[in-house]
Amino acid sequence: MIALEMIKKKSIVDVAGAFGIPLKRLSSTLYEQVEHDSFKIFTNTNTFKWFSRDIQGDVIDFVQLIAGVSFKEAIHFLDKGDFPEQEVQVLKLEPFRYYLPESKDFGSARTYLKTIRHLSDETINTFGRQGLLAQGEWQSDNHTEPVVVFKSKDHHGRLVGASLQGIKEHPDRYDRGRLKKIMKGTHGYAGISLTIGKPKRLVFAESVIDLMSYYECHKEELSDVRLVSMEGLKKSVIAYHVIRLASEEKGDFRFLDELDKGRLSHYLDVILQTTKYIQHHEQFLTLAVDNDEAGRDFIEKLKDQGFPLEQDLPPLDLLDGKTDWNEELIRRKLEPSLDDWLCQFYEERSQAVYSPRTPTLDL
Structure with a gap:
């Protein structure tokens, strides 16, 4: 071998x-x-x-x-091939330093998540109860603005990173109109995760907003699962959470604590090639990434490497050729359902048939 x-x-x-x-x-x-x-x-x-x-x-x-x-x-x-070996240095991560001032009032953050992202109070509260949300103040170049803080925690519950989403629009400062930033020193391998029940499987999205949207679209069918935002397309995040789940099942985190976090993808390959751990878990890995070229290529790449994957992509927007789960959530909320349309149709038809006709004058 x-x-x-x-x-x-x-x-x-x-x-x-x-x-x-x-x-x-x-x-x-x-x-x-x-x-x-x-x-x-x-x-x-x-x-x-x-x-x-x-x-x-x-x-x-x-x-x-x-x-x-x-x-x-x-x-x-x-x-x-006759290639020499390269000495690989162990990645030494400095403890994450969270320096952002937080507001006691979450009102502006909640308004942004509800009105701009169309997330429900129930979804916001679910993520908030696990300590994943806050409203903070971002300062840069004599500029201060309110932001939604999405917190990343490791398997010990320690804060190891944060992603920031601007609440107010500043098109003169940001290409996308609003601030979008990962805080310096964030341990990117951990992602941002929500735990439901006792996890037996993992679902991965590209961003925490998409993760919250996926939760809202599927919450009735989600049990014993961990939802994870990779904050991009990162195999290392998948690796970390596979090893984390295996460690939780054993009740022993020593291996996860001691391994080189810079080689997580390597350890995931080893697990796949030398064990049946992933195969023995039904529908263990689900990729709920964006339905675009990058997301689909990421899935195919992992499949080519032998990973058994489920994919749950949002329906494709035929006009743009791509879509994400927040766009799908907004579509579902703004577009009337077929049942609503049929009810309206028959109601209007009924009124047209049974309403008294206004007499006309034959001049």
């Missing part, structure tokens, strides 16, 4: 050289692809990231991307 641990150590720089990819060295641990300056290789973690396309991964993912091959074919290529 091929040891994935050893395969992952194959030097990504040397592998790039084997493919004839020209690299420019920027520092002792950072390389850049000459033809694509947003494509970076990090030798300290033996990983890459293509920032303009939001694609990242380890040396196996790199081979899959460059050669257009499957997970197994990439492993075979790396196993047979």
Whole structure:
């Protein structure tokens, strides 16, 4: 059996050289692809990231991307190739420092979530009861504004990050009109999660707003599940929550506490290749990501790597060619249902048939 641990150590720089990819060295641990300056290789973690396309991964993912091959074919290529091993440094994360002043009044945040995002009080309160929401004040460049704070907590309930959503529009300051920011120092692998019952499966969305919208659209059928916002498309978040759930089932978090958080995706691959843990859990992983090219590609990539996945995508907007769960929630709330339309139709027809006719004068 091929040891994935050893395969992952194959030097990504040397592998790039084997493919004839020209690299420019920027520092002792950072390389850049000459033809694509947003494509970076990090030798300290033996990983890459293509920032303009939001694609990242380890040396196996790199081979899959460059050669257009499957997970197994990439492993075979790396196993047979004469590539030196790259010493990988353990990622040392500093404790997250939450410095945002919070307001005792949640009114502006609630108004934004209800009127702009069309979320119900019940949904807002459900996330609030698990300590995931707050209203804060963001300060930058002599500018202060109210924000909705979405809090990220780890398996011990510790605050390890936060995402911020501006409440007021400032089109002169932000391309999207409102502030959207992940706080500095956030441990991105943890995501933002809501626990329902005793979780036996995991559902992943791209953003916390989409996660709240998915909850509202499906709350009647959700039990014993953990809903997770990846705050993007991040395999590391999926890995963390798979290992977290396995640790919860054992009642032992020592492995999760001690493992290198920079190699979570690697550990997920090991679990898939060496155990039947994921396969033994029915409908264990559900991807409720955006129905767009990036979301669908992310799902297909994981499937190609052998992950058994369920997908629950919002209905596609035929005009735009893409949609997310918040857009689907708003559509459901604003568009009348077929039953409502039929009731209105028959009511109007009934009035037309049985209302007295106004006599006309034959002049």
